[in-house]
């Protein structure tokens with residue numbers, strides 16, 4: 329597990345009352361409907377980001393979490409100056425990105441996991457040389473950064489290949505390197521580990537950690553991979569249906585639902601799930617393929633009592649106890665938000 333020490337410094341990102349609405353033509357069904365839609369003046373409004381507020385400081389790594397369509401990419405695009413807000417504003421190191429895009433571009437690096445920002449047909453190293461010139465990176469700095477990036481991300485094995493020939497894992501490493509070559513103050517990473525194998529994910533996490541610790545890069549990380557969050561982020565901001573539903577330390581959110589534990593057992597004993605002891609509704613049961621999963625709050629029940637029951641009444645042959653995963657916590661929070 330990678331631990332991050334967060335040094336809170338100057339304000340890097342200030343998001344105030346930020347709102348984005350999209351207008352979409354109201355679609356009519358059928359072939360004629362399609363033509364009617366083309367000429368229709370009727371629109372519906374989709375509020376993708378709804379009056380959100382937060383401040384991010386120099387040196388933080390923040391996990392920006394939410395389900396599909398929650399509004400993450402839309403807010404990141406507004407922070408980068410790609411989209412103009414419908415209301416409210418963003419300040420990046422004191423500057424409004426959609427008004428001074430060039431100035432802000434030198435302060436930020438961006439990786440959109442699904443798209444590449446590299447030149448498709450030229451060798452990777454040539455793309456880096458172009459970026460060096462675009463961002464006016466001094467020779468010494470370029471040399472030092474390229475060395476760090478090559479070592480941490482293992483770029484040398486494909487540095488001379490055209491980008492179009494790179495595998496997904498190689499391309500993502502190359503994209504991360506390209507986004508950071510000018511040593512931006514802030515790095516926006518939208519799904520940087522999507523679809524990658526465990527080893528490549530590890531390399532990417534290690535690079536992000538070093539960029540943050542050694543070079544003090546502030547990182548906003550959007551991901552559906554909870555291991556990214558656990559390994560890298562001390563703070564998370566959760567967005568759902570365009571609204572911020574949680575902003576705080578990762579450890580606080582983990583304990584928001586109490587000290588939840590999961591006990592997974594294997595048993596050959598015949599049982600009926602509805603007849604198992606719930607210890608006054610403090611233990612819940614769920615059947616999984618070949619095991620029985622018990623969930624309970626260790627603040628409310630003695631773990632020893634639950635384990636005793638598993639061994640003596642259910643003749644457990646194998647038993648594994650674990651803390652609730654951040655994934656389950658996020659699921660619980662999202663379910664809570666759904667009900668509101």
Ligand SMILES: Nc1ncnc2c1ncn2[C@@H]1O[C@H](COP(=O)(O)OP(=O)(O)OP(=O)(O)O)[C@@H](O)[C@H]1O
Pocket residue numbers: 350351352374375376394395396397398399400401402403
């Ligand atoms: N250009 C657009 N026009 C109309 N609606 C849009 C546009 N871009 C985004 N939306 C809508 O805004 C909402 C938020 O989308 P957004 O891409 O920000 O979500 P997200 O949290 O990044 O989701 P995902 O994890 O799936 O990438 C969605 O309902 C989406 O359909």
